[in-house]
Amino acid sequence: MSVVLVALIFWSDSLLASSDHAPSDEIEQIQRQVIELQQQLDQLRERLATLEPDEQGEAADNTDAVAGATPEAGDHGGAETSSATRQPTVDALAEDVAGLEDRLDELPPAIxxxxxxxxxxxxxxxxxxxxxxxxxxxxxxxxxxxxxxxxxxxxxxxxxxxxxxxxxxxxxxxxxxxxxxxxxxxxxxxxxxxxxxxxxxxxxxxxxxxxxxxxxxxxxxxxxxxxxxxxxxxxxxxxxxxxxxxxxxxxxxxxxxxxxxxxxxxxxxxxxxxxxxxxxxxxxxxxxxxxxxxxxxxxxxxxxxxxxxxxxxxxxxxxxxxxxxxxxxxxxxxxxxxxxxxxxxxxxxxxxxxxxxxxxxxxxxxxxxxxxxxxxxxxxxxxxxxxxxxxxxxxxxxxxxxxxxxxxxxxxxxxxxxxxxxxxxxxxxxxxxxxxxxxxxxxxxxxxxxxxxxxx
Known part of the structure; x- marks a missing residue:
């Protein structure tokens, strides 16, 4: 997907530079959408990677003590939530990623x-x-x-x-x-x-x-x-x-x-x-x-x-x-x-x-x-x-x-x-x-x- 996004940005830049008949306002809008979607997708993927179950996490007897904790993205220290507690959050983020990918597919195709x-x-x-x-x-x-x-x-x-x-x-x-x-x-x-x-x-x-x-x-x-x-x-x-x-x-x-x-x-x-x-x-x-x-x-x-x-x-x-x-x-x-x-x-x-x-x-x-x-x-x-x-x-x-x-x-x-x-x-x-x-x-x-x- 990242390759597709980069290609979309490159093609939209090429259109602005090479076509006298291209509607520039529309292309600039497409560029902004691509950049925003890229940023959102990167952020969601980073959060998703943080929340994935850690097979090498804390022992089972420590999970009760940290059951209510929700770590911030990028925080690899401290306690983590149990798999049962964080599974809905992972599913929700996965749905968000899929939704962003669908929005990318709906963008007008490039040359x-x-x-x-x-x-x-x-x-x-x-x-x-x-x-x-x-x-x-x-x-x-x-x-x-x-x-x-x-x-x-x-x-x-x-x-x-x-x-x-x-x-x-x-x-x-x-x-x-x-x-x-x-x-x-x-x-x-x-x-x-x-x-x-x-x-x-x-x-x-x-x-x-x-x-x-x-x-x-x-x-x-x-x-x-x-x-x-x-x-x-x-x-x-x-x-x-x-x-x-x-x-x-x-x-x-x-x-x-x-x-x-x-x-x-x-x-x-x-x-x-x-x-x-x-x-x-x-x-x-x-x-x-x-x-x-x-x-x-x-x-x-x-x-x-x-x-x-x-x-x-x-x-x-x-x-x-x-x-x-x-x-x-x-x-x-x-x-x-x-x-x-x-x-x-x-x-x-x-x-x-x-x-x-x-x-x-x-x-x-x-x-x-x-x-x-x-x-x-x-x-x-x-x-x-x-x-x-x-x-x-x-x-x-x-x-x-x-x-x-x-x-x-x-x-x-x-x-x-x-x-x-x-x-x-x-x-x-x-x-x-x-x-x-x-x-x-x-x-x-x-x-x-x-x-x-x-x-x-």
Whole structure:
């Protein structure tokens, strides 16, 4: 409990020093309460220790002579009361201590900080230098998380540092209007398709690279659970996480500008509904529909085109098994200047822009199984196969395929992924983009990827 009290004082001090939006009067009041409770708790514990039965006390024939004496706290000399006489006092003090501990538990929770340090090994069969070196092993990420509440306001944020760039992952403030409705304002996850991920491995599914998985944009979102059987999302995003349209150094895949490709995402609406079904212990099925629509602002023509996406999904848990199925259709209709093809749009993240088909049908089929493992520090293992098929609906295009086979392993604060990624005409897997009929369109490429992270 003392550790908890010290941590509360430290966190409240940190809030005063670091947050421009924190209600300082409330935090100062919390600090005073913590200090007062600490003092009271220390005093009560000191009295309680003094009044505890002393197995090495005076002989039984002396107890009658001192039966009415009540020693002061800290007085270790003289006579002591009998166990029978002082037991009610000990019980009363114990109740006081418990009451103070309950009051501490009722204090508003502080902001909690965490993070991760990850290392990555990669071997690529389409990179001759990498093959000559038998792969590369390097720092992949360092991140910091902050999460908690101040008063009734929720905070959740994450900043990431990769090798070549730094970026916000998410950052939003929220409020629980009721037990069934929460609002979030800021950079928050786009509610589309299977949540939180339409995949199981470190490499994500092909939908991630299209911008339809684990995507984060800037706007407002409401999460509505009218019952345990339904979840609804309603969201409006003004733009991606960065209003700088040319910035490819970001986590989420969005339209980015460069060269004759000058399109940016604006004014996006998202609606999502999911039905939760249960068939007994560890047997559940989530069925959902998603809709996304928004604008495409062209910085050359200064006109706004249209885009939309729809998806239907099923996410089933059958004991140790998980099965994910998702069908998706998307279309981008930009207002490009004359001479610029509408068949492909430029998207990007992680510092790399690339072209993808402006219209396509996408199928995801993923399966995973949890394995009961207890070996040394290893306490969990999940093996999986995540498959994505992308069929473009534009001229001069070719299908793209991504398949990820691997296992994740947990051991204390360590979480590691061991993935074999095979791709055909797939960006980040040896392809020239997504859906392009380029030189590599008919070739399969692959890479071995091992990511080891320490999470704290």
């Amino acid at each position: 909690e900080f965490g993070g991760a340090l990850r290392l990555n090994y990669a071997w690529r069969d389409y990179d001759d230098v990498n093959k000559d070196r038998v792969g590369d092993f390097e720092l992949e990420l360092f991140r910091i998380n902050a999460r908690g509440t101040v008063g009734d306001v929720i905070l959740d944020a994450e900043w990431r540092r990769y090798n070549d760039f730094q970026a916000i992952h998410h950052g939003w403030v929220g409020y629980d209007f009721s037990d069934r409705l929460q609002g979030q304002l800021g950079i928050t996850q786009v509610p589309f398709g299977i949540l939180p991920y339409a995949s199981h491995g470190f490499w994500f599914g092909g939908t991630y690279y299209l911008g339809f998985e684990d995507d984060y944009d800037t706007g407002i979102k409401f999460v509505h659970t009218p019952s345990d059987d339904w979840t609804f999302h309603y969201a409006f995003f003004k733009n991606p996480e960065y209003a700088s349209d040319s910035r490819a150094g970001r986590y989420s895949f969005d339209l980015v500008t460069g060269g004759d490709q000058q399109n940016a995402e604006v004014n996006q609406l998202n609606l999502r509904a999911e039905r939760h079904l249960s068939f007994g212990a560890n047997r559940t099925l989530d069925l959902g529909l998603s809709y996304e629509a928004g604008g495409i602002y062209n910085e050359i023509t200064r006109e706004t085109g249209d885009r939309f996406a729809v998806a239907a999904h099923a996410d089933a848990n059958l004991g140790p098994w998980n099965l994910q199925l998702q069908g998706l259709r998307y279309e981008f209709d930009p207002e490009n200047p004359d001479g610029v093809s509408d068949a492909f749009v430029q998207t990007g993240a992680f510092g790399f822009p690339f072209l993808m088909a402006a219209k396509a049908d996408v199928l995801s089929v993923n399966v995973a199984r949890d394995l009961p493992v207890q070996f040394g520090p290893i306490t969990g293992m999940t093996c999986y196969n995540d498959f994505t098929y992308i069929h473009p609906d534009v001229r001069n295009s070719a299908d793209s395929i991504q398949n990820v086979t691997g296992c994740s392993v947990s051991a204390g604060g360590i979480f590691a992924y061991f993935d074999w990624i095979a791709g055909k005409n797939m960006w980040f897997a040896g392809g020239d983009g997504i859906g392009r009929n380029a030189a590599t369109a008919g070739k399969w490429r692959s890479r071995l990827n091992v990511n080891i992270g320490f999470y704290f």
